[in-house]
Amino acid sequence: MITRRLFMAFAAAILAAPAIADDKLPVVASFSIIGDLVKEVGGDRISITTLVGPDGDAHVYQPTPADGRKIAQAKLIFVNGLGFEGWLERLIAAARSKGTIVTLGKGVAARPGEEGTDPHAWQDVANAKIYVAEIRDALISADPQGADAYRANAAAYLAKLDALDAEIVKTLDAIPKDRRRVVSTHDAFGYFSARYGVEFIAPQGVSTEAEASARDIARIIVSVKANKVGAVFLENISDPRLAKRIAAETGARVGGTLYSDALSELKEGGANYIDMMRHNVRELTKALAP
Known part of the structure; x- marks a missing residue:
């Protein structure tokens, strides 16, 4: 939450800020996944x-x-929207920004989540393509002289996303449907599930702000046993103790780490969007394949 004291600190920092030295278009992305897509375009x-x-x-x-x-x-300020960055509107107001806010989540068919709209649209590659097109158009509007470059960059990246989507479908289709059930530590994979046919059971809702209750955890444990869930996965933004507890009480194996709301550091194998999605599919395949 942005308090009055923090607001004054923002104001002082802004007044002391040096001007942008080069002629590049200055843009901000709210979080790492959107940042990577913006860099590509x-x-x-x-x-x-x-x-x-x-x-x-x-x-x-x-x-x-x-x-x-x-x-x-x-x-330009690129954001996901759909309730994902609840702190960002206050930050923009406190900074007295005159930049254009580009809300990428507006272009997708939003899914309902347990606590409202599910904001994790990028987990379906088709939605990432929508983001890329919206990023391209926003950059062209802000920098018309770069239109050809932005169009070329977007076209090349969209072709890579087409190939990625086909690769994910082919890989997961090879796993029997009755084995495609896993537990993740929060409900971030609804779009992935709808597109690629893997059922995710999560003890938290779509936001990590709300802690899972004892009743939630008990419900998940019962569901894991009843549905013969093959693996429990950790996430790079979550406390691993929750997944380990569920695995210990159900006998399900602990899979690798899935990247849900953030890219990884470079050495961890999910440092860009395409690598992140491929990493997740590899981890799922290792845990679920017969």
Whole structure:
């Protein structure tokens, strides 16, 4: 929450901020996954800052005065929307930003979640393609001279996403349907489940702000036993103790780490969107394949 004291700190940081030195378009992305998509389309014509970095939890992020300075300087601010970055609207107001807010989640067919709209639309590659098209159009509007570059970058990346989507479908179709059940530590994979046919059971809702209750955990344990769930997965933004407890009480194996709301650090294998999705599919395949 942005208090009056923090607001004043934002204001002081903004006044002290140096001007952007180069002629690149200054843009901000709210979190790492959107930041990666923006970099793919923007290429070397943009100067991008990502607020919530690798392995960061955008649900509960606490903004800093430095974030306010970055927001104040940006011409475009790319956000997911759908209730994902609840702190961002206050940050933008505190920074007195004159930049254009580009809400990418508006273009997708939103799914309901246990606690409202599910914001994790990027877990379906088709939605990531919608994001890319919206990023392209916003960059062209802000920087018409770069239109050809933005179109070319977007076209090349969209082709890669088409190939990624086909690869995921082919890989997961090889797993028998009755084995495609897993537990994850929060409900971030609804779009993935709908697109690729893997059933996820989660003890938390769509936001990590709400802790799972004892009743939630008991319900999951009963469901895991009843449905013969093959594996329990950790997430890079979640407390691993929850998944380990469920695995211990059900006999399900603990799978690897899935990347849900954030990219990983470079050495961990999910440092960009395509690698993140491929990593998740590999981990699921290892745990579920006969």
